[in-house]
Structure formats: structure tokens, C-alpha cells
Amino acid sequence: MTVSRRSVLAGTAAAAMAAGVTAANPAGAQPLRHQADDQGYLIGCGIGDITGAPAGQGMMGYSEADQVATGLLSRCWVRAYIVVDRVSGDRIAFVTADNACLFQSVHLEVLQRLARRFGNLYTERNVNINATHNHNSCGGTAREYAYSLAAYGFQSNSFEAEVNGIVTAIGQAHDRLAPGTIMLGHGELHDASANRSRVAFELDPAPDKAVFPGAVDPWVTVLRLRQGGRDVGAITWFATHGTSLTDRNTLISTDNKGYASYRWEHDEMGVRHGDGQPHFLAAFAQTNAGDMTPNLNCIPMHPSGPTENNRLNCTIIGERQYRAGRAAFASARAMSRGGVDAVAHYVNMADVAIDGSYTPDGKSARTAPAMMGASAMATSEEDNWNSQLSFLQEGDTNPMVAALGGIDAPIEQWMRDVQAPKLIAAPLGILPPRPWNPQVLMIQIMRIGDLILACGPAEYTIVAGLRIRRLVADALGVPLEHVLMQGYSNGYSQYVTTPEEYVSQQYEGGETQFGRWTLPAYMQEFDRLARALAARTDPGRGPAPLDWASGPQPNLLPPVPPDVPVAGRAFGDVLTQPSNGVAGQTIAAEFCGAHPNNDFHTGGTYFEVQRANGADWQRIQDDNDWCTEMHWRRPDGQPAASIVRIQWTVPNGTLAGRYRIRYTGDSRDVAGERTRFTGTSTEFTVA
Numbered sequence: 001m002t003v004s005r006r007s008v009l010a011g012t013a014a015a016a017m018a019a020g021v022t023a024a025n026p027a028g029a030q031p032l033r034h035q036a037d038d039q040g041y042l043i044g045c046g047i048g049d050i051t052g053a054p055a056g057q058g059m060m061g062y063s064e065a066d067q068v069a070t071g072l073l074s075r076c077w078v079r080a081y082i083v084v085d086r087v088s089g090d091r092i093a094f095v096t097a098d099n100a101c102l103f104q105s106v107h108l109e110v111l112q113r114l115a116r117r118f119g120n121l122y123t124e125r126n127v128n129i130n131a132t133h134n135h136n137s138c139g140g141t142a143r144e145y146a147y148s149l150a151a152y153g154f155q156s157n158s159f160e161a162e163v164n165g166i167v168t169a170i171g172q173a174h175d176r177l178a179p180g181t182i183m184l185g186h187g188e189l190h191d192a193s194a195n196r197s198r199v200a201f202e203l204d205p206a207p208d209k210a211v212f213p214g215a216v217d218p219w220v221t222v223l224r225l226r227q228g229g230r231d232v233g234a235i236t237w238f239a240t241h242g243t244s245l246t247d248r249n250t251l252i253s254t255d256n257k258g259y260a261s262y263r264w265e266h267d268e269m270g271v272r273h274g275d276g277q278p279h280f281l282a283a284f285a286q287t288n289a290g291d292m293t294p295n296l297n298c299i300p301m302h303p304s305g306p307t308e309n310n311r312l313n314c315t316i317i318g319e320r321q322y323r324a325g326r327a328a329f330a331s332a333r334a335m336s337r338g339g340v341d342a343v344a345h346y347v348n349m350a351d352v353a354i355d356g357s358y359t360p361d362g363k364s365a366r367t368a369p370a371m372m373g374a375s376a377m378a379t380s381e382e383d384n385w386n387s388q389l390s391f392l393q394e395g396d397t398n399p400m401v402a403a404l405g406g407i408d409a410p411i412e413q414w415m416r417d418v419q420a421p422k423l424i425a426a427p428l429g430i431l432p433p434r435p436w437n438p439q440v441l442m443i444q445i446m447r448i449g450d451l452i453l454a455c456g457p458a459e460y461t462i463v464a465g466l467r468i469r470r471l472v473a474d475a476l477g478v479p480l481e482h483v484l485m486q487g488y489s490n491g492y493s494q495y496v497t498t499p500e501e502y503v504s505q506q507y508e509g510g511e512t513q514f515g516r517w518t519l520p521a522y523m524q525e526f527d528r529l530a531r532a533l534a535a536r537t538d539p540g541r542g543p544a545p546l547d548w549a550s551g552p553q554p555n556l557l558p559p560v561p562p563d564v565p566v567a568g569r570a571f572g573d574v575l576t577q578p579s580n581g582v583a584g585q586t587i588a589a590e591f592c593g594a595h596p597n598n599d600f601h602t603g604g605t606y607f608e609v610q611r612a613n614g615a616d617w618q619r620i621q622d623d624n625d626w627c628t629e630m631h632w633r634r635p636d637g638q639p640a641a642s643i644v645r646i647q648w649t650v651p652n653g654t655l656a657g658r659y660r661i662r663y664t665g666d667s668r669d670v671a672g673e674r675t676r677f678t679g680t681s682t683e684f685t686v687a
Contacts, residue, residue, distance in 0.1 A: 040086045040087065040179065040181070040338070041083050041084060041085060041086060041179070041180050041181065041182060041338070041340075042082075042083070042084035042086060042091075042177040042178060042179060042180065043081070043082070043083055043084075043177065043178065043179075043180035043181075043182070043225050043226070043227055043232065043233075044081070044082045044172075044173035044174055044175070044176040044177035044178065045079070045080065045081055045082075045172075045173050045176060045225065045232050045233040045281045046079070046080045046082075046168070046169040046170060046171065046172025046173035046174070046175075046176060046281075047077055047078065047079050047080070047169050047172065047281055048077065048078045048080070048164070048165035048166060048167070048168035048169035048172070049075055049076070049077060049161075049165050049168075049600075049602045049603045050076050050077065050078050050097060050098065050099060050137075050161055050162045050164075050165030050166065051072070051075045051076045051138070051161060051165075051252060051600055051602065052076070052137070052138030052141065052155075052157065052158030052161040052162065052252070052600065053069065053138050053155065053157055053158045053161075053596075053597045053600070054069050054071055054072040054138075054251075054252045054596050054597070054600075054630070054632070055069055055070060055071065055595060055596045055597055055632040056068065056069065056557075056560065056595070056597060056632075057069055057138060057139060057140055057151055057155050057158065057557065057597070058139035058140060058150050058151030058152060058155075059135075059136060059137065059138065059139050059150075059151075059250070059252070060099065060100040060101065060135070060137050060138060060139040060140075060141065060142075060147070060150070060151070061100040061133075061134065061135025061136060061137065061242070061243070061247075062135055062150075062247040062386075063149065063150040064150060064247055064386060065149075065150050065152070066386075067150070067247055067250060068250060069138065069250055069251070069252055070250040070251065070631060070632055070633065071250070071251045071252070071596075071629060071630045071631040071632050071645075072251055072252050072253075072596075072606065072623050072629070072630040073136070073249075073251035073252065073253035073626070073629055074252075074253050074254050074258060074259075074262065074623075074624055074625070074626055075252075075254075075623060075624045076097075076098040076099055076134075076137050076138075076252065076253075076254055076258070077097075077098050077165075077254070077258075077261070078095060078096065078097040078098065078162075078165050078166050078169045079095070079096050079169060079233075079261070079281045079282075079283040080093060080094070080095045080166075080169035080170045080172065080173040081093070081094045081095070081173060081223075081225060081233055081235060081281075081283070082094075082170070082173040082174055082177060083182065083225075083340050083448055084177060084340075085338065085339045085340050086179070087338075087339070088339060090126070090339070090340055090341065090342075091121070091122075091126060091340065092126045092127075092128070092340045092341075092342050092446055092448065093122055093126060093127045093128070093170055093173065094128050094235065094446070094448070094453075095127065095128065095129040095130070095166060095169060095170060096130055096131075096132060096235070096283040096284075096285045097129065097130070097131050097132065097162070097165075097166065098132050098134060098137065098254040098257070098258045098261070099131050099132070099134065099137035099138075099141075099162065100131060100133055100134060100135055100136075100137045100242070101131050101133065101142070101147065101488065101492040102129050102130055102131040102488060102489065102490065102491065102492060103141065103142040103143070103144060103147060103491065103492050104144065104438045104441070104442075104457070104490070104491035104492065104545060104546075104548065105142055105143035105144055105159075105548035105549070106129075106141060106142070106159065106162055106163055106166070107129055107442075107490050107491055108545065108547075108548065108549075109159075109163050109549070110127075110129060110163055110166050110167055110170075111123070111124060111127065113163065113167050114127070114167060114170065117167070117171070118174070122170065122174075124344050124442065124444075124490075124541070125342050125343060125344045125444075126342040126446075127170075128342075128444060128446050128453065128455050128486065128489055128490065129166060129489070129490055130285060130286065130455070130486060130487070130488045130489040130490070131286070131488040131492075132242055132254070132255070132257040132258065132284060132285065132286060132488075133241060133242045133286050133289065133459070133487075133488050134242035134253065134254050134255035134256075134257060134258055135241075135242050135243050135245070135247070135255060135383075136242075136245055136249055136251070136252060136253040136254065136255055137252065137254075138151075138155070138158035138161070138162075138252060139151030139155070139158070140152075140153060140154055140155030140158055140159070140555075141155065141158045141159045141161075141162050142154070142159075142492075143159075143548035143549065143553060144436065144437050144438060144492075144548060145431075145436040145437075146372075146426075146428050146436040146437040147437065147492065151557075152555070152556040152557050153553070153554045153555035153556045153557065154553040154554065154555055155555065155557070156555075157597060157600075161600055161602065164602075165602070178227045178228070179227065179228065180225060180226050180227040180228065180232070181225075181226050181334070182223055182224065182225055182226070182335065182448065182449055183223070183224040183226075183332035183333055183334055183335065184221070184222070184223060184224075184332055184333065184335050184449065184450055184451055185221070185222040185223075185224060185328035185329055185330070185331050185332030185333070186219070186220065186221055186222075186328055186331075186481065187220040187222070187324050187325075187327050187328035187331070188218040188219065188220060188324075189218055189220050189238055189320060189321065189324040190214065190216065190218045191296070191306075191320060192238070192240050192256075192294060192317050192320040192321055192324075193216045193217070193218075193238075193239060193240040193241075193289075193292040193293065193294060193296075194215075194216060194292070194293050194294075194295070194296045194297075194298050194305070195214075195215035195216055195291050195292065195293075195298075195462075196241075196291055196292070196293035196295075196298060196383065197291040197461070197501070197506045197507065197508050198215055198298075199504055199506060200291070200461075200497065200500075200501035200502075200504045200506045200508065200509060201215050201291065201461070201462075201463065201501065203498075203500040203501055203503065203504055204463045204498055204500050204501060205360075205500070208463045208466060208467070208498075209463070211463075211466055212462055212463070212466075215462075216239075216292060216462070217239045217287065217288060217292065217462040217465075219237075219238070219239075219287075219481070220236065220237070220238050220321075220324045220325065220328050221236070221237040221238075221328070221451070221484060222234055222235065222236045222237075222325055222328040222329045222332060223235045223332075223448065223451065224329050224332040230279075231268075231280060232279065232280060232281070233280060233281045233282070233283075234264065234280075234281075234282045234283070234325065234329050235283045235285055236260070236282070236283070236284050236285065236321065236324075236325035236328070236329075237284075237285045237286070237287050237484055237486075238284065238286075238287065238321055238324065238325075239286065239287045239288055239289040239292045239462065239465075240256065240289055240292045240293070240294045240317065240321070241289055241292055241293050241294055241383060242254075242255035242256060242257055242258075242294075243255070243293060243294060243295065243303065243383035244256045244294045244295070244310060244313045244314035244317050244318075245310055245311065245314050246295075246303045246310045246383065247383075247386055248310070249310070251629060251630075251631070255314055255318075256294055256314050256315075256317040256318040256321065257284035257285075257286075257318065257321065258284075258318070259314060259315055259318030259319070259322075259626060260282070260284045260318040260319070260321040260322040260325065261282050261283060261284055262318075262624075262625075262626060263318065263319065263322040264280075264282035264322055264325065264326065265280060265281065265282050268280035268282075282325070284321055284322075284325065285486070286486075286487050286488050287465065287484050287485050287486065287487060288460040288461060288462050288464065288465025288466075288485040288487055289459065289487065290458075290459035290460050290461040290462070290464065290465075290487070290495050290496065290497070290508055291461040291462060291497075291508055292462065293383055294313070294314075294317040295313070295383055303383050315626065335449035335450040335451075336449075336450055337449055337450060338449055339447070339449065340446075340447060340448055340449075341445075341446070341447040341533060342444065342445065342446045342447070343444065343445050343529055343532060343533045343539060344442055344443070344444040344445075344490075344529075344541075345442070345443060345444075345525070345528075345529055345532075345539045345540065345541065345542045346440050346441065346442050346541060346542035346543050346544070346545060347440070347441060347442075347443060347521075347525050347542060347543075348439060348440045348542075348543050349367055349370075349439055349440070349441050349493065349513075349514045349518070349521060350367060350368065350369040350370065350429055350435075350439040350440075350514060351366070351367065352366060352367045352514075352521040352524070352525070353366050354366060354367070354517055354520045354521050354524055355524060358520040358521075358523045358524045358527070359499065359517065359520045360498075360499055360500065365418075365516075365517040365520060366418060366515075366517065367418065367514040367515050367517055367518060367521050368414070368415045368418035368419055368429075368514060368515045369415060369427065369428075369429025369430050369435070369439065369514075370427075370428045370429035370435065370436075370437050370439055370493070370494075370513035370514060371411070371415070371419050371422065371424045371426070371427050371428065371429065371513065371515070372424070372425050372426040372427075372428055372494075372510065372511065372513070373419075373422040373423055373424060373425060373505060373509065373510030373511070374422075374423040374424075374425040374510065375422075375423070375505045375506060375507055375509065375510030376425065376494075376507060376510035376511045409427045409430045409431050409432070410430070411424060411427050411430070415427075418514075418515035418516065418517065419515045419516070420516065421503060421505060422502075422505060422509070422510060422515070422516075423505070425510075428513070429513070433551065433552065434546065434551060435546065437492075437493060437494070437513065438457070438491055438492075438493055438545060438546065438548075439493075439514075439546075440542075440543050440544065440545045440546060441456075441457045441491050441493055441545070442457065442490045442491060442545070443455065443456050443457075443522070443525055443526060443529060444456075444489065444490060444529075445472065445526070445529055445530055445533055446486075447476075447533075450478070450482050451482055451484070452472060452473070452476060452478060452482055452483040452484070453483075453484050453486040454468050454469060454472045454483060454484070454485050454486060454526055454530075455486040455489035455490065456468070456485070456486070456487055456489060456496070456522060456526075457488075457489055457490055457491030457492055457493050458487060458488075458492070458493050458494060458495060458496045459487055459488065459494065459495045459496065459508070459511075460485050460487050460495075460496045460519075461495070461496070461497050461498065461501060461508060463498050463501070464485075464496045464497055464498050464501075464519045464522075465485030465487070466485075467498065467519065467523055468485055468519075468522060468523055468526050469483040469484070469485055471523055471526055471527045471530065472526055472527075472530045475527060475530035475531045475533075475534055476530055476533065476534050477534070491545075493513055493514075494511040494512065494513050495508045495509075495511040495512045495513075496512055496518050496519050496522060497509050497512045497518075497519065498519055499516050499517060499519060499520065502516045502518075503516070560595055560597065561639065561640040562640065562668055562669050562670045563594040563595055563598070563640060563641070563642065563667040563668050563669070564638075564640045564641050565592050565641060565667075566592045566635055566638065566641045566642075566643065567635075567638060567641070569592040570592065571592055571593070571594060571665065571667050571675075571677045571679075572591065572592060572593075572663070572665070572677045572678055572679035573591065573592040573679060574589060574590070574591055574592075574679055574680070574681050574682070575590040575591060575592055575643065576588065576589060576590035576645075577589060577681055577682045577684075578660075578661060578681050578682070578684045579684060580684050580685045580686070580687070581650055581684070581686055581687075582650065582686065582687045583650045583651065583652045583653070583654055583686075584649070584650060584652070585649070585650055586647050586648065586649045586650075587647070587648050587649075587650060587659075587661075587684065588645055588646065588647045588648070589645070589646050589661045589663075589681040590643055590644070590645045590646075591643070591644045591645075591646070591663045591665070591679040592641075592642075592643070592679070593632070593642040593643060593644030593663065593665045593679075594642050594665040594666055594667040594668065594677075595632075595642055595668070596630070596632055596642075596644070596665075598665075598666040598667070598668045598674055599666040599674060599676075601623075601664070605622035605623045605624065605664075606622075606623045606630055606644075606663065606664060606665070607622060607623055607628075607630060607646050607661060607662060607663045607664065608621070608622050608661070608662045609621040609622070609628065609648050609659060609660075609661055610659065610660050610661070610662055611655065611657050611658070611659050612657055612658040612659070612660075612683070617660065617662075620654075621648065627648060627649045627650070627651050628646070628647065628648050628649075629645075629646070629647040630644060630645070630646055630647075631644070631645040631647070632644055632645075633645075642665075644663060644665065646661050646663060648661065650686055654686055655686075656685075656686055656687055657685070657686060658683050658684075658685055659683065659684055659685070659686055660680060660681050660682070660683050660684070661680070661681040662678060662679070662680045662681070663678065663679045663680075664676065664677070664678050665677055665678075665679070
């Protein structure tokens with residue numbers, strides 16, 4: 001049976017309206033406030049732990065079913081910044097999460113919980129939640145089927161960790177609001193990214209390519225936030241992928257941008273809040289990083305550069321971003337105008353009629369329901385050792401696909417025409433039992449003084465971002481350098497290339513979901529939104545997004561058995577004692593542990609490296625430090641026992657003395673009751 005285009009789109013729209021989130025957070029319901037001439041603000045910064053499950057569940061970023069977490073390299077955090085215009089009373093919340101994607105299902109759940117706590121204070125209009133797009137965070141946090149596939153279904157424990165952490169960070173920022181000022185800084189960084197899709201980039205017109213010598217976007221933008229005379233936060237924008245650690249990594253981590261945050265915040269650790277959190281928060285946000293890789297060598301299926309060591313590359317690329325951010329921060333200056341603004345609107349990207357003024361050939365066009373191309377299966381070759389999407393490879397299947405009704409769906413000729421020349425591999429927008437990824441998506445424009453953020457739910461290539469930025473800058477009458485493309489925002493829908501880039505069907509084009517004219521559709525809608533903001537008019541909320549909380553949410557992972565200790569041992573026993581060492585050496589201890597997912601130790605730690613201080617022991621490093629690792633495994637033939645290995649690579653400058661490693665675990669019995677225990681290694685010396 002064939003299905004007409006009209007019936008497909010009407011059914012999609014009706015389902016979205018019937019199941020949509022109604023509620024408490026209409027995107028444009030509040031009248032837009034007039035800008036203030038003053039630069040006086042209330043400013044608050046907050047942080048939350050969103051680490052989730054570090055063991056036995058799929059990871060998010062590469063969509064590889066065999067990339068299953070085996071431990072922890074660094075905790076994942078979310079940093080929230082609230083800015084209130086003291087003159088108008090308007091406010092915005094800008095939130096950056098150390099994860100692969102900010103899924104629409106997470107976004108909507110966060111907004112519902114904010115509404116219960118704050119009423120209409122923080123809404124779809126004035127809250128932006130975006131992802132650093134690191135490729136090492138927990139999988140299964142999406143209720144959207146296309147993004148839970150590699151984790152074999154929805155994992156509620158990691159979903160709750162993300163949602164709770166984001167709400168916590170925003171709540172902290174709200175509680176810490178105090179008078180302050182904001183400054184804006186700029187810089188350039190040319191050795192932390194490369195264009196991984198140069199073939200596609202070269203198809204763009206010469207005037208567009210001329211903006212990006214070297215085919216990279218080197219622009220670094222920093223907001224410097226102060227309370228009184230004290231710096232409390234920085235937000236640094238720069239375009240590069242979070243793929244330094246590559247798909248061979250199975251430790252939950254934050255990749256290069258997380259390392260940059262860690263470096264800056266640890267440089268500022270002299271003062272801490274009473275709740276123990278750092279007084280200075282440094283977020284490293286993305287922009288239009290769709291075709292920007294940190295693997296500078298750009299060798300297919302051999303991610304590397306500047307060295308052959310992926311772990312070292314992660315710290316090098318992170319360090320370069322940190323130093324560029326610090327330099328722009330130091331040179332930041334007061335902005336010419338104050339105040340904050342925001343406007344947001346939902347668009348059904350599966351059915352946008354596009355005026356010819358937004359297309360390269362001047363002809364009208366349209367979008368189609370989301371479709372993934374075969375070239376997407378070939379993966380981003382510069383960032384992967386292995387091929388993605390193994391569930392679509394020959395002879396390999398994923399039971400999640402069968403559980404949701406298979407991958408067959410009627411693709412009409414008009415859809416193929418809109419998607420051409422894409423070879424369609426998975427028609428995600430028309431699969432049963434409902435679209436597998438979001439099609440009704442939110443776009444948003446946020447202003448913080450002079451800085452304008454065009455916020456979209458995708459990975460935009462640098463030229464795609466440029467074209468949107470130009471339209472927004474023109475509509476608002478601001479310089480282009482004051483407009484950033486804030487990708488990875490408030491949802492996720494894969495890539496956006498230019499129509500010219502799309503034709504080459506590189507990885508990014510295969511992942512551009514709504515067809516060749518996806519970017520012109522975004523250009524048209526961002527132009528309309530910017531003009532509404534300039535005219536102080538309310539664009540309305542637009543069509544309601546799908547209610548992802550309803551409907552089936554398969555989890556095909558087997559249940560984790562109750563914990564038992566390693567045979568002949570007790571929980572907390574040290575199985576391998578550490579040796580003495582010096583700076584640069586890795587010291588390790590192994591413990592008879594329990595499954596780390598029993599308790600995520602949110603806001604805390606699984607272990608500490610401690611130094612003797614007289615009769616006391618002082619923590620000097622823990623599971624959030626980049627010199628430590630926690631590895632989890634099952635011993636052979638013991639499917640319910642756990643061995644936890646703690647590794648510490650002694651940093652340069654570590655004081656000589658006596659040290660020990662202390663591990664804290666939580667065992668779970670057959671009744672589900674958890675019991676906390678500790679294990680402490682013997683002392684060892686660092687010379």
C-alpha cells in the first residue's frame with residue numbers, strides 16, 4: 001500500500017499536536033521586553049553532575065553498538081549561566097552540557113521540571129540548553145529511537161542523571177544571582193580544528209569559502225562574567241568536534257572541551273562556594289562544528305593529529321582551546337549595549353515550503369520527512385577507527401529495530417526527489433510506530449548585550465552557519481562577528497550542510513535529515529525569527545513537538561544481577577596493591593568492587609588518591625581528575641562479581657610523600673537494597 005504525501009504529513013502533524021507538550025512553557029507566550037541601555041545585570045553561575053552510568057551501557061557519540069562503557073576518565077558536568085537585566089527584569093539562562101547531544105526529550109523534561117519549581121520564570125523562550133558534543137558520554141539518554149539504538153534502548157538511570165544535573169545547575173545559578181557585569185572578548189585559534197569534509201566545502205561559492213582561509217572557522221568568542229569585582233564565569237565558543245579520544249575509548253569522559261573546562265577551573269580553585277563547588281565556572285561551547293574535526297591529520301579511519309596518541313591529542317586540543325579562551329577573556333571589553341532578549345519558535349522541518357530567495361538557484365523548494373543516507377553509514381572517516389551503525393551492516397542486526405516494527409517504510413517519489421542525490425538507508429521520519437527522531441524542532445535567538453546566538457538543534461557546517469549568521473545579523477542590524485551559530489541546542493537532528501555541499505553526499509550530507517534544502521529552510525525560519533525579534537513581535541510557539549515521554553521505550557539490555565564479591569573475597573578487599581612511583585608513572589590498585597551503576601556518586605566520587613598529612617589523609621585527586629582512571633570488569637566465570645581498577649598517573653610537581661588509594665562502592669542484594677563499603681590500599685611512596 002502506498003501512502004500519499006498529504007496523508008503522511010497530515011498524520012505526522014496530527015500526532016505531534018495530539019501528543020505534544022502543552023504546558024507550562026509556550027515558546028513565545030511572554031511579550032518580548034524592550035532592551036535596556038544599562039549594562040547592570042544580576043548574574044548567577046551553577047554546575048551539576050550529569051555523569052550517568054559508567055559501566056555496562058552503551059555510549060553516545062559514535063553510534064557503535066559495541067562501544068560499551070567500562071569505567072570513568074572524567075565526570076560529565078553541566079554549567080548554567082543566568083543573566084537578568086536589572087532594568088527590564090528580563091532574563092536568560094544559557095546552559096552547556098558535557099555530553100554528546102542535548103536531546104529534545106531531555107530538553108522538554110527539563111523545562112517541565114523547571115516550570116514546577118519556578119513557574120514561568122524559565123521557559124522555552126529564555127532557556128538555551130546545548131551540548132559540547134563530546135563523544136564519550138552515556139548512551140540511552142534519548143527517548144528518540146534513532147538515538148537510543150546503539151545503547152540497545154532507553155536507559156532511565158542515565159536519562160535521570162542528565163535531567164537532574166541540568167535542573168540542579170540552573171537552580172544553583174538562580175540561587176547565586178548577584179549584581180554583576182559582562183564583557184565580550186574575541187580571538188582566533190588555527191591549530192585545534194581541520195575540515196574533515198574538504199571535498200564538500202570546495203563546492204561552496206568562492207565568497208563563502210573566502211571567509212574561511214584554511215577551510216576552518218578560527219573564531220573564538222568569550223563572555224567574561226563578573227560579580228562585583230570578581231570573575232565568576234566564562235563561556236568560550238569555538239568550533240571543533242569532541243572526537244579526540246575516538247571510538248576506541250570506552251571510559252566516560254568529556255573530551256577536549258571538557259579538558260579545557262577542567263584546566264581553567266582548576267587554575268581558579270583558590271576560592272570555593274560554601275557548598276564545595278568551584279567559584280569560577282568555565283564552559284566551552286560549540287558553534288558550527290559540523291565539518292570541523294580535532295584530528296588534524298585527517299587520515300581516513302586513522303584518527304590522529306597532532307600526535308599518534310589519541311589521549312594526548314585530547315589534552316593538546318583542549319589546552320589550545322583553554323589558552324585561546326584565556327587570551328580572549330583577558331582582552332574582553334565592555335559591550336556597547338546591555339540587556340538580554342530571547343525568542344523561540346517550533347518549526348515542522350519535515351514540511352517547510354521554502355521561498356526561492358533562500359535557495360542558491362532562486363527557485364522555491366521544500367523539505368521532506370527525515371531520512372538517513374547510506375553515506376552516513378560510512379561514518380566520519382577522520383574521527384573513527386571503526387564503521388558506525390553496525391545494526392545496518394551486512395549480516396548484523398539490532399533487536400531494537402525489530403522491537404519497534406522493523407525498518408521498512410513506504411518512501412514516495414516526491415520524498416526521494418527532495419532527498420536526492422541521497423541514497424536513502426533509513427527513512428527515520430516515517431518509521432513505525434512514530435518518527436524515530438524529532439521533526440518538529442525549536443529554533444531560538446538569544447541576545448546577551450552585543451552577542452547574538454542563533455540557536456539550532458543540529459550540527460551546522462561552517463558555511464551553513466555563516467549563511468544563517470548573515471541573515472540574522474542583517475535583520476538585527478549588528479556586525480556579523482557579533483552573531484554566532486549556537487549548534488547542538490534544545491534538541492538534536494543530525495547535520496545541516498549547504499545545498500552545494502549536500503550534492504557530494506559526504507558523511508555530513510548523508511546525515512542532513514530533511515533533504516537537500518534543509519539549510520534554506522533554516523535560513524528562512526531564522527530570518528523570520530530575527531525580524532520578529534527586531535520588530536518586538538511575538539512569533540508564537542508554532543507546532544507542538546512530539547511528547548517523547550509517551551509510547552513504548554524498549555530497553556533491551558539484560559538486567560544487572562545482584563552483586564557478589566569475587567570468589568574468596570569480601571567487598572572492599574584490595575586484590576592488587578599499588579607500587580611506589582615517581583612523576584610520570586602510573587600507579588594502580590584493584591579492588592573487589594560492586595557494579596558502579598548501583599550508585600553514580602553524583603556530585604561525589606568513586607575514589608580518592610590521598611596523601612598523608614601528619615596523622616590525617618588529604619584528598620589530592622579523585623575520579624574527576626584527568627590523571628586518574630576507573631576501570632570496571634567482570635572476572636572470568638563470575639558474571640555477578642566486579643573488579644574495579646583505579647589508576648593514577650602521577651602528575652609533574654606532585655609532592656614527595658606517603659600516599660594511598662581509597663575506593664567507595666555500593667553493593668546491591670537480591671532485594672535491591674544497597675550497602676556502601678570502602679576499600680583502602682596499602683601506603684605507597686612517591687619520590
